Amino acid sequence: MRRFIEFVVRFKNYIALSALVVMSFALMSFGNLAQLGGFRAVVVGSIGWMQSLFAWIPNPVALKSENTALRELNLQLSVEAARTRQAMVENSTLRTYLELPEKIDYSLIAADVIGKTTTQLRNYATLNKGTAEGVHEGMCCITDAGLVGVVIGASQHFAVVQLLLNRDTRISSKVHRSRVDGIIQWDGESYLSLKNVPRTFDVKPNDLIVTSEYSSKFPPLVVIGRVRSVSDENNSLFKNVVVDPAVNFVTLEQVFVVNYIPIDERISLEKKTNDENRGKSNE
Amino acid sequence: MSPILDRAQLQSNPVLRAMTYVIVALVFSVIHVVFLRFISVSSVTPDLLLILTVWIALTEGQFVGLFAGFACGLLFDVVSADVIGTNALAKTAAGFVAGYFYRENKAMMSIGSYRFLLIVTASGVVHNVLYFFFYVRPMQVSFWSFFLTYGVATTLYTTVAAVFPMLYVNRQKDW
Numbered sequence: 264m265r266r267f268i269e270f271v272v273r274f275k276n277y278i279a280l281s282a283l284v285v286m287s288f289a290l291m292s293f294g295n296l297a298q299l300g301g302f303r304a305v306v307v308g309s310i311g312w313m314q315s316l317f318a319w320i321p322n323p324v325a326l327k328s329e330n331t332a333l334r335e336l337n338l339q340l341s342v343e344a345a346r347t348r349q350a351m352v353e354n355s356t357l358r359t360y361l362e363l364p365e366k367i368d369y370s371l372i373a374a375d376v377i378g379k380t381t382t383q384l385r386n387y388a389t390l391n392k393g394t395a396e397g398v399h400e401g402m403c404c405i406t407d408a409g410l411v412g413v414v415i416g417a418s419q420h421f422a423v424v425q426l427l428l429n430r431d432t433r434i435s436s437k438v439h440r441s442r443v444d445g446i447i448q449w450d451g452e453s454y455l456s457l458k459n460v461p462r463t464f465d466v467k468p469n470d471l472i473v474t475s476e477y478s479s480k481f482p483p484l485v486v487i488g489r490v491r492s493v494s495d496e497n498n499s500l501f502k503n504v505v506v507d508p509a510v511n512f513v514t515l516e517q518v519f520v521v522n523y524i525p526i527d528e529r530i531s532l533e534k535k536t537n538d539e540n541r542g543k544s545n546e
Numbered sequence: 547m548s549p550i551l552d553r554a555q556l557q558s559n560p561v562l563r564a565m566t567y568v569i570v571a572l573v574f575s576v577i578h579v580v581f582l583r584f585i586s587v588s589s590v591t592p593d594l595l596l597i598l599t600v601w602i603a604l605t606e607g608q609f610v611g612l613f614a615g616f617a618c619g620l621l622f623d624v625v626s627a628d629v630i631g632t633n634a635l636a637k638t639a640a641g642f643v644a645g646y647f648y649r650e651n652k653a654m655m656s657i658g659s660y661r662f663l664l665i666v667t668a669s670g671v672v673h674n675v676l677y678f679f680f681y682v683r684p685m686q687v688s689f690w691s692f693f694l695t696y697g698v699a700t701t702l703y704t705t706v707a708a709v710f711p712m713l714y715v716n717r718q719k720d721w
Contacts, residue, residue, distance in 0.1 A: 276608050276645070283616045283638045290620075290631030291680070306624055310579055317580045379583060380626060386589075387627050416627070423627060430685050450687045451696065 304418040311389045311421025314378025329514035336408070369482060371405075371519040372397055374422070379515065386426040388412070388515060393420040398520045401480070409486035409509030410434075410474065411518050422520070427455065427487070427508055435478040436487055439471040447472065447487055447506065455488060457504035464502070466493050472506050482523045567602055571618055574598060575625045590699045592707035593670070595622050599637050600644040600669050601711065604662070605653040608645020615641025629680070636677040640669040658715035666708040670701035 271278060374396075378389035392398045394417050404411040404424045412426040425431065427449065434447040436457065443464045445457040460466055470490040474481040488506040496503045556562055574594040582591045595618040603611025619637030623630045647665045649656060656662055674697035682692050 276612065276642070279609060279612050280638065280642050283612060284635060287616070287619075287631045287635035287638060290634060291629055293630055306627075310625060310627075313576060313580055320584075378579070380579065430681060448685070450685060451682075451692055 304416070307389075307416040307421055307423050308393075308418035310423070311377065311391070311393075311418065314389050315391060315421075318375075318377040328511065329516075332511045332514050370522040372522060374398070374404075374518055374520055376515050376518060377421075379512075386428045386512070387415075388424045388426060388518075390414075390422045390424060390518065390520070391420070392520065393417050393422050395419045397522060398422045399524065401524055403481045403485070403521050403523060404518050405485060405521055406510050406515070406518050408511070409488065410481065411510050411512075411515065413480060414520065424518070426512055427510070428453070428512060434481060434487065435475040436472050437475040438466050438490070439473050439484075440467075441465040441470070444475055444477065445504065454491060455506040455508055457490070457506050458501070460502045460504055461500055462495055462502055466490060466502060466504055468492055482521060485521075563606075567598070567614065571595060571598055571621055575621050578622070579625050587703065588699075590696065590703050592704045593622075593673070593700060594707065595619070596637060596640055596670060596673055596704055597666060597708050597711065599641045600662075600666050600708075601657060603641045603644035603669075604648055604656050604665065607648045607650075608642060611641035611645040611648070612638055613641075615639070632677060632680045635680075636673040639676055640673040643672045644669045654715055654718070658712060658718070660712075662712045662715075663705055663708055667701060667705045670704050671697075674698075674701055 372392055374390040374392040376388045377391045380387045380389075388404075388411070390398065390404075398414060398417050400414055400417055402414045404414060410427060412424045412429070412432075414422050415425045416423040427434075427447075429449060430451070432447065432449045432455070435444070436447045437444045438457075441464070443460060443466055445460045447455050448458050450456050457466070457472060468490050472487045472490065474483055474485045474487060476483040486509045488508040491505045491507045493505075494503045556566065578591075578594060582594075585591065599611065599615040599618050602614040606614070615637035616634050619632075619634035620630070622628070622633040622637070626633075644665050647656060647661070656665070675693060678693045678697045679689060682689050685692075
């Protein structure tokens with residue numbers, strides 16, 4: 264017994280290190296903050312409250328960038344407004360001809376960004392709207408430019424949005440012009456990548472990338488960004504498609520939370536089918 | 547040192563020191579969440595809690611440094627909405643590495659000299675290798691290219707931030 268105690272005392276640092284490493288791995292197996300239930304709401308609420316206290320402090324870098332972006336947006340909008348007017352007339356006529364159902368409009372909840380954690384590659388934004396205003400986990404967030412991200416946690420008056428530029432981003436998407444499907448991912452840069460696009464498929468620079476109908480998280484046809492460049496990946500059957508996000512995350516100040524929750528029935532059916540297929544392949 | 551908290555009193559009373567560390571860690575967390583974005587350079591910010599971990603490891607020894615690193619890492623994971631445990635693991639390792647440089651009754655000499663910056667750099671490298679190893683797991687990118695871009699930059703920025711406590715202690719010169 265004495266030798267055991269001596270051993271523990273002698274190697275206490277290594278024993279403590281091993282114990283703490285095991286504890287860290289055990290905590291990691293919990294997964295992310297979104298899986299910690301009630302604790303998450305307390306954290307989101309506290310961080311939101313702290314950030315709201317200092318939300319009035321202007322960020323000069325963001326203001327300059329916002330000014331430039333607004334000028335560009337203004338120019339684009341004036342051109343697009345003229346095009347839209349014409350398109351609306353054409354659209355209305357064509358819909359009548361084809362008897363297409365009207366596109367479903369989701370209700371939107373306007374919210375202010377009161378805090379952003381774009382540091383250390385943890386790209387989150389805190390909103391000043393929460394469950395009391397109808398914002399719930401899983402809802403997606405947009406601006407006039409396009410998709411911002413998805414709500415990963417909400418307390419009564421605050422919500423945390425995981426931005427597109429995040430390591431966990433996986434969005435089923437498609438090229439609007441050619442209907443080529445792919446998966447949008449972030450590789451740690453200021454742009455996104457459209458993955459799983461075979462070399463022979465039709466994708467060109469400046470193509471618009473939108474969310475796909477296959478997505479179980481996001482409503483379809485929400486703009487994600489535009490293709491910046493297309494090249495062939497070395498030793499691969501796929502293209503390397505670089506996409507510029509439509510949203511300027513530096514100047515993000517106001518967003519809309521889309522009151523769209525993925526349909527439970529669809530998700531549970533897809534999960535059930537996947538599980539069954541996995542079971543069959545294991546047999 | 548302020549007249550409210552005498553240095554000798556602080557050095558002789560471990561409970562008081564522990565409370566000071568807790569308060570400083572909480573203040574650093576608030577700074578991280580609210581203010582650090584103003585000084586971020588291409589998403590890279592200094593890791594204040596890592597500096598605190600190194601400070602504690604140099605002042606209190608490797609054993610305490612380990613637990614301080616774990617606690618600071620957990621706090622960091624919670625406030626930065628990260629996967630709980632990743633920073634705890636990385637900062638525990640950083641505390642362990644920094645603890646190797648502990649010299650009894652010579653902590654302020656270490657902190658008040660360039661040695662402190664070297665220790666922060668060494669701990670930062672270990673911290674960021676571990677952290678980014680887990681960070682890039684869900685992504686289709688090479689670990690080394692990601693580490694060389696962000697890991698090295700974060701370590702350098704943290705080392706630059708560590709100059710301030712080093713100069714502060716250096717100016718006291720009463721150790």
